[in-house]
Amino acid sequence: MERLTPLFTSPSSPVPSPCLSRIVYCISTCMTSAITAEIKSRAKAAFIGLAIGDSLGAPVEFMTASEIRAEYGILQEIVGGGWLRLKPGQVTDDTEMSLCIARALAAGGGWDLKGIGDNFAAWLKSRPVDVGDTCRRGIRNYMLNGVMETPFNQWDAGNGAVMRMLPVALYTLGDDALLEKCAVEQARITHNHPFSDAACIFFGRLVHLAILGYSRNRIRRELEGLFSVSDNFRFDNYRGLATGYVVDTMQTVMHYFFRSRDFEECLVSTVNQGGDADTTGAIAGALAGAFYGMDEIPKRWIKRMDRRVIDEVSLLAEKLLTFSPLARGGLKAG
Numbered sequence: 001m002e003r004l005t006p007l008f009t010s011p012s013s014p015v016p017s018p019c020l021s022r023i024v025y026c027i028s029t030c031m032t033s034a035i036t037a038e039i040k041s042r043a044k045a046a047f048i049g050l051a052i053g054d055s056l057g058a059p060v061e062f063m064t065a066s067e068i069r070a071e072y073g074i075l076q077e078i079v080g081g082g083w084l085r086l087k088p089g090q091v092t093d094d095t096e097m098s099l100c101i102a103r104a105l106a107a108g109g110g111w112d113l114k115g116i117g118d119n120f121a122a123w124l125k126s127r128p129v130d131v132g133d134t135c136r137r138g139i140r141n142y143m144l145n146g147v148m149e150t151p152f153n154q155w156d157a158g159n160g161a162v163m164r165m166l167p168v169a170l171y172t173l174g175d176d177a178l179l180e181k182c183a184v185e186q187a188r189i190t191h192n193h194p195f196s197d198a199a200c201i202f203f204g205r206l207v208h209l210a211i212l213g214y215s216r217n218r219i220r221r222e223l224e225g226l227f228s229v230s231d232n233f234r235f236d237n238y239r240g241l242a243t244g245y246v247v248d249t250m251q252t253v254m255h256y257f258f259r260s261r262d263f264e265e266c267l268v269s270t271v272n273q274g275g276d277a278d279t280t281g282a283i284a285g286a287l288a289g290a291f292y293g294m295d296e297i298p299k300r301w302i303k304r305m306d307r308r309v310i311d312e313v314s315l316l317a318e319k320l321l322t323f324s325p326l327a328r329g330g331l332k333a334g
């Protein structure tokens with residue numbers, strides 16, 4: 001006689017129902033299959049790469065390439081020091097502001113601009129080791145007047161909005177239109193300039209493609225499309241300027257990303273250009289991390305980092321992916 005298996009059994013049931021376990025297996029794989037182990041690794045590597053690039057570059061922030069050469073030869077270790085007198089492995093505003101955004105989104109209530117603003121405000125009050133002038137002005141305006149969008153300012157073409165874009169890219173993976181909306185909204189809390197907006201959007205797109213495993217050539221082709229809209233970011237004739245001007249910053253990152261063959265080479269060459277080295281390092285680290293994945297990040301660098309930061313960014317990267325449109329139901333091209 002055939003034994004009937006109940007469709008639902010309690011967890012304490014001594015005989016697990018094969019039927020139920022098949023249903024549970026199907027539901028769980030159907031819901032999460034879009035987010036593969038590889039995508040998770042790339043997302044995690046992107047956030048860890050951001051922190052590493054920040055920490056690697058910060059000691060040489062505002063130095064010229066030749067000053068760095070005179071002092072370090074080639075800087076390839078996380079040494080601390082610099083004008084901020086950092087501990088080795090300490091991160092700065094680039095990682096901290098990214099964390100502010102990631103924590104607000106990981107709380108799970110959906111896109112939360114006010115949550116991001118509140119986290120920025122709490123961070124500013126905590127006397128951070130470094131904060132850019134444009135960011136400070138925007139956050140204070142939010143704190144004092146509740147302004148979520150700072151008015152247009154011709155001097156707002158700094159890199160302060162794009163340096164904190166990674167969590168937004170993770171959160172919007174799979175939906176270009178959502179990326180665009182969220183990128184610009186978060187940017188304008190502090191920066192309102194078309195170059196800053198454009199950089200935030202196209203950096204987010206690059207991160208999406210890298211995390212989804214697109215080839216270097218495919219990513220390069222995507223950039224060509226973006227350059228046809230905004231020619232300023234072309235980096236074919238790189239002039240070696242790595243300032244905080246968002247156009248210089250993005251040219252530096254792309255120049256070194258496309259010439260290097262691995263994560264380490266990308267970050268070392270980027271930060272040794274000097275200038276806004278922690279920020280170019282952070283942005284390059286996020287992109288290279290997304291492109292190369294966890295296995296390519298030098299272990300000696302991870303060991304040098306503040307353990308709490310590495311643990312938190314790893315958790316947040318995975319969490320943000322689970323809220324992404326890709327996890328919730330597939331790709332949407334915008």
Ligand code: MN
Pocket residue numbers: 092093094130278279
């Ligand atoms: Mn910084």
Ligand code: MN
Pocket residue numbers: 061276277278279
């Ligand atoms: Mn910087």
